[in-house]
Amino acid sequence: MSAGDGVTPVGRVPAGPTSVPAEPSGAPEPPAPTRPDAERVVLRLARPYLGRLLGAGLLAAATEFAGLALMATATWLLMSAAGRPPLDRLTVAIVAVRALAVGRGVFRYTERLAGHDAVLRMITDVRARVFAALAARREGTDRRTGDALSRLVSDVEAAQDLLLRVLVPGSAAALVGLLAVGGAALISPPAAGVLAVGLLVAGVALPALATRLTRRAADEVAPLRGALAVDAVDLTHGAADLAAFGATDAALAAAEGRAGRLARLERRLAAVGFAVDATGVLVGGLTAAAVVVVALRAGVGGVLVGVLAVGTLAAVEVALALVAAARQRTQLRAGLARVADLLTEPAATEPVGVTGPVGVTGPVGVTEPVGAAGPVTGGHDVRFEDVTIRYRAGAAPALAGFDLDLPAGCRVAVVGPSGAGKSTLAAALTGAVRPAAGRVTVGGVPVSEHPADRLPRIVGGLLAEAYVFHATVRENLLLGRPDAGEADLTDAARAAGLLDWVRDQPEGWDTVVGEQGGQLSGGQRQRLALARALLAAPPVLVLDEPTEGLDPAAADAVLDSALAATPAGHSVLLISHRLSGLAGLDEILVLEGGRVVQRGRHEELVARPGWYREQWLRQEAAERGYLALAP
Numbered sequence: 001m002s003a004g005d006g007v008t009p010v011g012r013v014p015a016g017p018t019s020v021p022a023e024p025s026g027a028p029e030p031p032a033p034t035r036p037d038a039e040r041v042v043l044r045l046a047r048p049y050l051g052r053l054l055g056a057g058l059l060a061a062a063t064e065f066a067g068l069a070l071m072a073t074a075t076w077l078l079m080s081a082a083g084r085p086p087l088d089r090l091t092v093a094i095v096a097v098r099a100l101a102v103g104r105g106v107f108r109y110t111e112r113l114a115g116h117d118a119v120l121r122m123i124t125d126v127r128a129r130v131f132a133a134l135a136a137r138r139e140g141t142d143r144r145t146g147d148a149l150s151r152l153v154s155d156v157e158a159a160q161d162l163l164l165r166v167l168v169p170g171s172a173a174a175l176v177g178l179l180a181v182g183g184a185a186l187i188s189p190p191a192a193g194v195l196a197v198g199l200l201v202a203g204v205a206l207p208a209l210a211t212r213l214t215r216r217a218a219d220e221v222a223p224l225r226g227a228l229a230v231d232a233v234d235l236t237h238g239a240a241d242l243a244a245f246g247a248t249d250a251a252l253a254a255a256e257g258r259a260g261r262l263a264r265l266e267r268r269l270a271a272v273g274f275a276v277d278a279t280g281v282l283v284g285g286l287t288a289a290a291v292v293v294v295a296l297r298a299g300v301g302g303v304l305v306g307v308l309a310v311g312t313l314a315a316v317e318v319a320l321a322l323v324a325a326a327r328q329r330t331q332l333r334a335g336l337a338r339v340a341d342l343l344t345e346p347a348a349t350e351p352v353g354v355t356g357p358v359g360v361t362g363p364v365g366v367t368e369p370v371g372a373a374g375p376v377t378g379g380h381d382v383r384f385e386d387v388t389i390r391y392r393a394g395a396a397p398a399l400a401g402f403d404l405d406l407p408a409g410c411r412v413a414v415v416g417p418s419g420a421g422k423s424t425l426a427a428a429l430t431g432a433v434r435p436a437a438g439r440v441t442v443g444g445v446p447v448s449e450h451p452a453d454r455l456p457r458i459v460g461g462l463l464a465e466a467y468v469f470h471a472t473v474r475e476n477l478l479l480g481r482p483d484a485g486e487a488d489l490t491d492a493a494r495a496a497g498l499l500d501w502v503r504d505q506p507e508g509w510d511t512v513v514g515e516q517g518g519q520l521s522g523g524q525r526q527r528l529a530l531a532r533a534l535l536a537a538p539p540v541l542v543l544d545e546p547t548e549g550l551d552p553a554a555a556d557a558v559l560d561s562a563l564a565a566t567p568a569g570h571s572v573l574l575i576s577h578r579l580s581g582l583a584g585l586d587e588i589l590v591l592e593g594g595r596v597v598q599r600g601r602h603e604e605l606v607a608r609p610g611w612y613r614e615q616w617l618r619q620e621a622a623e624r625g626y627l628a629l630a631p
């Protein structure tokens with residue numbers, strides 16, 4: 001990314017109705033530009049399972065061939081039996097029919113087993129990589145939850161279908177087609193020539209036609225499905241706000257519009273599919289008729305003509321599997337392109353720990369952070385050098401020429417009005433946004449060069465809009481440090497002012513907090529997120545508005561105890577609106593419009609005219625008034 005390019009942080013979702021009701025904002029992405037190499041990217045991941053896939057392909061070919069041979073042998077048997085020959089002349093054919101009928105079932109079963117075994121192994125790997133890429137994505141993304149979900153589920157299934165529904169049956173059909181022509185040539189070379197033409201029409205021309213007719217519509221389907229997944233998330237999570245603003249109908253109408261378009265596209269795809277299938281049946285019939293005429297003219301005997309006719313019908317049917325494969329391939333293109341895009345993004349999104357356990361699911365489905373194998377110890381100096389961050393090209397920078405030295409063990413607060421750039425600072429430190437100019441280093445190494453699974457163990461804490469999982473209090477806390485014991489949980493909860501509440505709950509640590517902590521008050525949710533950050537205790541602890549939602553007295557107490565609970569030698573970067581409780585910090589920076597306008601210790605700043613002093617006096621007066629009114 002060049003300096004000045006817009007940077008979009010990870011995990012920040014444009015809030016509220018902005019993204020929902022208006023048709024243009026929620027409109028589906030334009031069809032993904034097709035990547036010619038998308039299939040290659042996905043197939044590269046299948047390499048370790050090539051042997052298994054090859055086996056599945058051969059078994060699929062054996063299944064189809066057994067079916068074809070069964071039809072041909074059964075026809076020969078029936079027609080020969082009509083002439084009442086001695087039974088011993090039919091014995092071999094009778095045994096062959098039985099063997100082929102049983103063999104076909106066995107081949108089909110083992111093919112499914114081998115194919116699914118290979119593909120499910122591969123898909124686990126692909127899903128882990130896609131998940132890791134989504135999780136490790138540090139910049140350039142404003143992907144929405146629903147879209148990410150859609151990538152993780154349906155797009156990844158495209159990779160599975162590419163192998164199971166396109167490559168395996170497609171190559172089996174091609175192989176069996178060749179064998180059928182070879183077999184027919186043994187009876188009558190001219191008839192084999194006609195069969196070859198019929199198979200080329202069914203297996204090459206028709207698939208090409210199907211691809212041509214459905215490509216455009218198919219390319220629109222995947223982004224539309226992604227947009228609908230986003231709609232589903234917005235409509236459920238934003239239901240209360242939409243209702244409050246009377247925007248429910250508009251949002252529903254927009255979503256219905258997209259659903260209608262998707263249905264129309266799918267209908268069109270189905271109609272073209274039926275037409276092509278019908279043409280395929282016609283091609284089969286015409287080819288069989290032509291084979292019969294040519295074979296009769298070539299003087300082939302009656303029984304063998306019958307065998308050729310039925311064999312032709314069966315062979316064309318096998319070749320028509322290529323039409324289905326082509327159709328499927330067309331429909332998979334957009335999904336595959338989206339997966340390939342994600343898997344080939346530049347280094348910053350390099351898959352995290354794909355060789356190890358990625359996103360290990362905990363006891364009730366809370367996903368542990370990658371690499372959260374215990375706290376990292378040791379000093380980690382943080383330095384911002386002339387850092388400029390711009391979210392959109394041409395827009396005013398969120399941070400401009402920002403410098404900060406945060407030696408290991410130092411405690412610094414960043415304060416300032418709303419929109420000053422405080423959270424952007426934290427995002428730059430955690431690698432969620434990348435500076436357009438300047439650099440941010442931790443332990444002397446630029447943030448972007450830290451391995452993605454290591455940085456969160458050095459820098460972390462309570463970030464803006466911390467997520468609370470639909471799990472128990474214990475599980476939410478253990479996310480911070482999976483190996484924490486009961487005493488650690490108690491200490492962290494006490495420091496965050498959550499312990500009394502936990503002890504009051506009948507289920508204690510096992511109290512389920514609801515989706516996004518919906519069964520907690522705003523303050524309890526904040527304390528829970530703070531306790532988790534304190535439990536994680538990274539060497540560089542970022543606390544973005546740790547006391548938001550707490551009343552002044554509780555906020556002071558929680559901030560004091562949280563700072564006291566931070567181990568000596570660990571640095572703290574505290575971001576706050578409130579100026580109370582900052583007296584013990586080593587330095588306070590006042591940000592305005594992305595620039596540092598004041599810096600110093602609390603007692604220096606309150607003594608100087610400026611934003612800090614004004615704000616301090618205002619907050620003091622307001623809080624004194626609040627406390628005076630409080631019962």
Ligand SMILES: Nc1ncnc2c1ncn2[C@@H]1O[C@H](COP(=O)(O)OP(=O)(O)OP(=O)(O)O)[C@@H](O)[C@H]1O
Pocket residue numbers: 008009012391392398416417418419420421422423424425
């Ligand atoms: N994801 C984003 N996309 C575009 N602009 C953004 C994004 N996040 C923040 N900004 C802009 O960057 C500027 C700084 O925002 P930031 O969230 O860092 O401010 P803040 O000081 O933390 O504000 P607050 O105290 O209200 O949380 C603001 O002008 C904001 O509109």
